[in-house]
Amino acid sequence: MKILVCISQVPDTSTKIMLKDNDTAVNTQGTTYIINPYDEWYALIRALELKESGIATDVHLITVGKADTEPVIRKALALGGDQAVRIDADSIDPYQTANYIADYAKTVGYDLVLCGKESIDYNNGSVGVMLAELLDADYIGFATNIQVEGTTATVKREIEGGEETDQVNFPVVIACQKGVAEARIPNMRGIMAARTKPLNVVTPTASTPVTAILSYEMPPAKAGVKMVSPDNMDELVELLHSEAKVI
Amino acid sequence: MSVLVLVEHTDGNIKKKSFEAVQYAAEIAKKTNTTATALVLGTIADSELENLGTYGVQKVLHVADAKLNELHARAYASALIAAAQKEGSKIIIALHDINGKAVAPRVAVKLKAGLVSGALSYPDLDKGFVVKKAVFSGKAFAFVNITSDVKVITLMANSFPLVAGSGKATIEKLDVTFGDKDFGIKVKSVDKVTGEVSLADAELVVSGGRGMKGPENWGLIEDLAKELGAATACSRPVADAGWRPHHEHVGQTGGTIRPNLYIAVGISGAIQHLAGVNGSKVIVVINKDPEAPFFKAANYGVLGDAMEILPKLTEAVKKFKQHK
Numbered sequence: 001m002k003i004l005v006c007i008s009q010v011p012d013t014s015t016k017i018m019l020k021d022n023d024t025a026v027n028t029q030g031t032t033y034i035i036n037p038y039d040e041w042y043a044l045i046r047a048l049e050l051k052e053s054g055i056a057t058d059v060h061l062i063t064v065g066k067a068d069t070e071p072v073i074r075k076a077l078a079l080g081g082d083q084a085v086r087i088d089a090d091s092i093d094p095y096q097t098a099n100y101i102a103d104y105a106k107t108v109g110y111d112l113v114l115c116g117k118e119s120i121d122y123n124n125g126s127v128g129v130m131l132a133e134l135l136d137a138d139y140i141g142f143a144t145n146i147q148v149e150g151t152t153a154t155v156k157r158e159i160e161g162g163e164e165t166d167q168v169n170f171p172v173v174i175a176c177q178k179g180v181a182e183a184r185i186p187n188m189r190g191i192m193a194a195r196t197k198p199l200n201v202v203t204p205t206a207s208t209p210v211t212a213i214l215s216y217e218m219p220p221a222k223a224g225v226k227m228v229s230p231d232n233m234d235e236l237v238e239l240l241h242s243e244a245k246v247i
Numbered sequence: 248m249s250v251l252v253l254v255e256h257t258d259g260n261i262k263k264k265s266f267e268a269v270q271y272a273a274e275i276a277k278k279t280n281t282t283a284t285a286l287v288l289g290t291i292a293d294s295e296l297e298n299l300g301t302y303g304v305q306k307v308l309h310v311a312d313a314k315l316n317e318l319h320a321r322a323y324a325s326a327l328i329a330a331a332q333k334e335g336s337k338i339i340i341a342l343h344d345i346n347g348k349a350v351a352p353r354v355a356v357k358l359k360a361g362l363v364s365g366a367l368s369y370p371d372l373d374k375g376f377v378v379k380k381a382v383f384s385g386k387a388f389a390f391v392n393i394t395s396d397v398k399v400i401t402l403m404a405n406s407f408p409l410v411a412g413s414g415k416a417t418i419e420k421l422d423v424t425f426g427d428k429d430f431g432i433k434v435k436s437v438d439k440v441t442g443e444v445s446l447a448d449a450e451l452v453v454s455g456g457r458g459m460k461g462p463e464n465w466g467l468i469e470d471l472a473k474e475l476g477a478a479t480a481c482s483r484p485v486a487d488a489g490w491r492p493h494h495e496h497v498g499q500t501g502g503t504i505r506p507n508l509y510i511a512v513g514i515s516g517a518i519q520h521l522a523g524v525n526g527s528k529v530i531v532v533i534n535k536d537p538e539a540p541f542f543k544a545a546n547y548g549v550l551g552d553a554m555e556i557l558p559k560l561t562e563a564v565k566k567f568k569q570h571k
Contacts, residue, residue, distance in 0.1 A: 013499050013519045017386040026387070037500045094362070095355065120499055122382050122389075124364040129320075129352035138431045139320060141349050154435070158494070159318060160345050161257060162439035168432045178493045178501075210361035210395040214377060217388040219525060225532070225542050230551035233563035236531070239547060241567065244529045246508040247451070247475065 001148070001170075002058045003047045004105055005081065006115035006127065008036040009065055009072040013120065023215050033069075035076050038116020041183040042176035046146055047114050048080040049181060055148050058082055060108070064091045064100050070199065077194035078186035084199045092209035094122075098130035099207035105135060111170040112153065117142055117177040125175070132173040140166060144179030249284040249306070250276040251336035253327060254299065255346055259291045264342055264404035264448060266302050271402050272340045273303025274369060279338070284308060285416070286330045288315035288323060293418055300416030302409065308333070308421040314430060317437070320349035322429035327354050329423045336397075343401035344447065351401045361393035365403045384499040384522035404448060405505050446495065449478035452506045452527075454497065456482040456520075458513020458534060458553055462490035467557040468512060474564045480504065482514045498523035513553045516541025533557070 011017075012032040020027040035044075050056040061084040063073050073084045085104060091097040105113065113135070118125030125141070132139035144163070145156035151170045156163060158177070186194075228236045240247045252272035254265045269285055276283035283304040287296060289312070296307045308330050315322060327350065331339060339354060341347035343365040355362040361376075367388070368379035375392040378400060382389045446452065453472040455465065465479075472479045479495060486496035497504050499519040505526035512533045514520060521544055524530070532545035535552050542548045549556055 011383070013522075015383075015386075016518065017383050019387070094352070094364075098356070120384050123380075123384055123503070124362075125348050126352035126355075126362060126364050129349060130356050133324075133353045133356040136428070138428070139349065139353075140432065142345055158345060159437070160255065161445055162437065164317075164437045165435045166432050167435055178496075210355075210359065210393065211363065212392050212394060213389045214374065214392050215390045216382070217379075217390070219385070219388070222530075222544055222546065225545045225548040227548045227550065230549050230556050230559070233549075233556070233559040234566065236547060236549065236560065237563045237567045240508065240529070240531070244508070244546065246529045247564075247567075 001056050001111045002108065003050065003056050003060070004108070004110040004113045005039070005044050005047045005059065005061050006101060006113065007039050007044070007061050007063045007073060007076050008116070008119040009033045009063065009069045010036045010119055010121040013037070017218070019216050019218065023217065026216060033072050035072055036116050036119045038118065038177060040076065040079070042178065042180040043114035043116050044076060044079055044081070045181035045184055046176060050148060051080070060085065060110075062087070062101055062104065064089055064097050066090055073199060074194050075186070077197045077199070078190040079184060080190065081197070083197055086199060086201050087204050088201050089204035093211045094124050094126040094130060095211070096207045096209045098127045098134055100204050101127070102131050102134035103205040104202055105131070111151070112148070113137070113171070113173040115173070115175050117175045128173050128175040135171060135173070137171040137173055138168050139173045139175070140168060141175040143174050143176050146174060146176070146180055248281045249334040249336055250279070250281060250338045250340065251327065251331050251334055252283060252285050252304070252340040253323070253342075253347065253350065254285045254287045255342065256287065256289070256291050256295070259295060261295055261298060263409070264344070266409055267404060267407055268340055268342050268402050269299055269304055270302040270409060271369070271407060275338060275340070276303070278369065278372060282306065284330070284334050284336070286310070286327060288326055289313065290316055296418050297416065300414040301411045303412060303414055304416050305414070307416045307418045309418060310421050310423050312423070317434050318346050318349065319430050319432065320353060321431065322425050323350045324353040324357065325425055325429050326423045328357055330421060331358070333421070339397070339399045341399075341401050343403045347401045351399050355399040358397045358399070359395060360397035360399045361395040362399045362401070363391045363393060364401050366400045367403055367406050381526060384503055385525050386522050403505065405450065405507070444476065444478040446478045446480055446497070446502060446504060449504070450506050451475050451477035451508045452480050452504060453477045453510045453512065454480035454482070454514060455485060455512045456514030457484050459485070464554065465491070467554065471510070471557055471561045471564065474561050474568070482520050511541055512557065514541060515539045516544060
């Protein structure tokens, strides 16, 4: 059984976002990049567990990005995985990203594609679903547990107002969140091994984006905090009612 | 050309956020000089469907197949495509929630349509078809232009207040021919949480951090939440320590919420936490550390010991409710 894990490079969670060029772009100078936490902590680690338990034969990692994304994909390889693929493109939107990945995935034929529930930069959570559609595969989002037997996955997932257990046949795309696996720290052997693992650079197929970000905006600054005495909670409640109008 | 909107319901009761999506679709229809049509899937009474007219749709298409009572994203997408063809829809709206996120990107791919996930504004038609959404987990906003002919939008709940009108919608049954793969996922068991306010949909949220000192003190958070009719949440260290279940974790690597009121108790306000909650309309911070960064992001602050303040606040809310 072959697994493909989608890896997205995102700014470190402590990054303060700054804009440039008349707010048409994000100033990335000095930004530290990490593997998207949902991709790393849950999707990648679960794929590695499936390989360690002998269920998966191959674990491939894939990312879409220019050469500057290679340190992050090497970091992912340090956790594990047999090889990685970098689609050599600056993707404009999720549709383009999904098309690039789907076109590559079709050439190999994966049974299971794992990704995080969303990336913490653009927060769309749409690449996995689009990928499923392009691969004519089923999709399960917000997974909290993944078990595999033969060509079937049993997946626990969050649904509107609760939880559900599903059974699905391969091929399937599963988007992972907390519960699927426990985060790991790469060890020295992994880091050394990652240096020599194959990282194939693939030329992107033709795909046209269907959206474009025109500009950005920072959230409005708060007007300043109004302090209320801890001995006067009636006043706080009154303010929330008559001034803020939220209760 | 009708603007098409996917409506969700729980056991036949239309969700509030779906009325928001309907109203949003109806507003876009007005802006683009057309009508709005709602698509409802699964078992639901006509009397409930009629309520959709109040929020501005002229027509309701109902696919009554009981198999659609559970989320089958591919079947939902097939139904949306069928409805869009029937109505000639170029604009399709769903919610930015678990269901909408599983369906809208499929529909977008099928129609080669641009998708904006988590819209916070109506499209600005002067500059193309530009929709505002949060990026970097709320640390910034982006203005996304959809350049394709067909457009798909998932709307962030709690973005626009509901204003009921007096419109009436006609109800039409729609038959959809589903494909073999539309019900490929077999649902083995469903476990619905009942009784408590769901965090993602909550308008009021009370949240605790490390300053609560231990899980044994969470009764104070729950008492206040109960009195307000609020959901409870927590910061990452609290979830990691196992004081609270992981689904309560809000922040950049947990859930992102946008309630009307967020009360943060004993949470310092690290940038990762703020990212998940700064879409809240009003923030109250209770903390004993005057240097807590959260005070800078708050509308109201209370400086002091949470263990003493929480019971007083709960009491004050109780009193307020009695006199209202």
